[in-house]
Amino acid sequence: MTQTIEVAGLRKRYGDVQAVDGVTFAVEEGEFFGILGPNGAGKTTTLEIVEGLREADEGEVSVLGRSPWPRNPGLLSRVGVQLQASSFFERLTAREQLQTFGSLYGVPAAKADTMLEAVGLADKADVRVEKLSGGQAQRLSIACALVHDPELVFLDEPTAALDPQARRNLWDILREINTEGRTIVLTTHHMDEAEVLCDRVAIMDAGRVLRLGPPAVLVRGLDAPARISVASGVLGLEDARLLPGADGADDDGVSLTISTRDPSAVVAAMAGRDALDGVQIRGATLEDVFLDLTGREFRP
Template sequence: MKGEPMPPTDGPAIVLDAVSKSYGEVRAVDDISVSIPRGEFFGLLGPNGAGKTTLIEMIEGLRTPDTGTVTVLGMSPAPRNLALLPQIGVQTQRSAFFTRLTAREHLVTVAALYGLPTSAADRALELVGLTSSNDVRVTNVSGGQRQRLAIASALVHDPQVIFLDEPTAALDPQARRDLGQMLRELKAIGKTIVYTTHHLDEAQGLCDRVAILSGGRILALDSPRELITRSGVGTRLVVPPGRLTLEQAAQLDGVDGVDLEDDAIVLRTTHTARALAALGAQGSLDDVETRPATLEDVYLDLMGAPQA
């Protein structure tokens, strides 16, 4: 905006330093510190009530921390920083639309609010793959297309930092897959993205790093690959019913533990090759299912939930 200082062009995109926020007796965010480099696709994971929304609202400048500091692009976001607003884009689960307009007209209107030409709307439409639906009224677009339009609205002014809140929530599998591909393309253009989701498979495939929150604190913070490697959760081998008894399975070389799942025996192991060799020595490996550890396994382990 005219007369406002431009944001710095170096340093981390987001820095949280010992940030806390309480509502009465509830400590929603409890002494969180994290630095997010520019260009990182960063995931915030956790159950409802973990503190994700409060944390993001403080980063966006909607709430002020009780203690600690937040900087975005080198500036404080709160109170509402007019120099910072054009540099951030926000997609929420309940994004507002000009429903009587077409998809393109909606984006042209959003672009005009930032003082931008119609070409900005056309670029955003192309970026999210909605050019074929630009003349469709917002009320008539599908759920997946509406999510794309919400993201386009967050991108129309070419922000440096983008917040995506459950962008694939309530979508059917095909729409989730299509939107997931669009998010990969969004990641490739180098924007800094802060992303919340309950779809842990998406987070594993998209995020450079993830923070897993519970009770307002970060329980784990690293790349999905490193979290999986360090977790010690290991691989699960699902053996069809009737091949082994639980006692026989527990005695196999390389097996750390056994479970029963719908009459099938599940072998837990951090030594997959040894366990498979021992299992093969007992008979055929046909129809034995191998389940490598996933980010969901890490998440459930941290939350103390029983695993299959």
């Protein structure tokens, strides 16, 4: 397939900090590609270099067949960018914001209403941006990035600080954008978001890509046990640890959780003891892969 983005041997240093250290990846045309990593992993710096906002110290970057640095005017109309922190023009309504952004690309003013409808903000067209909720402002930010119909869209943590309902609503919008044929590159801290939306993800830490591939493939490649949970008290802790196929068990007073690589044997044994009240079976997730690669220590 056609490569929309090609990155090879990318490096960027700030003083003593090696923010990006030999990053290499490619994004295919029409792909929904995620870049994941803990704070300080280098994902935002990588994205800014690919967007043409920063100059790399070393390495090669090609976006839609062109180098993004020095700032390439030929790419501006083909790329849309939603930054981690969005700023709007003061005292303008949602419609006026979009008309202003669109005018920079020669887009007719009427396109603003079409974009507001697309992101579910038609009823907020005449509301000033400072009156919008966090989720509404994020949707407007994405509309501004799309108003000129770009082929490639960069989204840097678009659902940060949104409540669950607003996040899910934004997911639907992002899926629709992708099904229209646009290539999307997303950075996020939310593993469930990446697992649901992305065709492939690159997991970064310390400026390097540690693993790259489709979320389901990365999860299948992780040698992690399944976890079977039932209500606490349904089965004794020691009895649970002795079940056929059980690798271990814990009881926090609310749920009894059994770790196993043979869930069918454990469930069968529990059924024989009539101990399946509220049973839940959970396999490995992308979050497990992420923690396995980057560690569990807190990073402020």
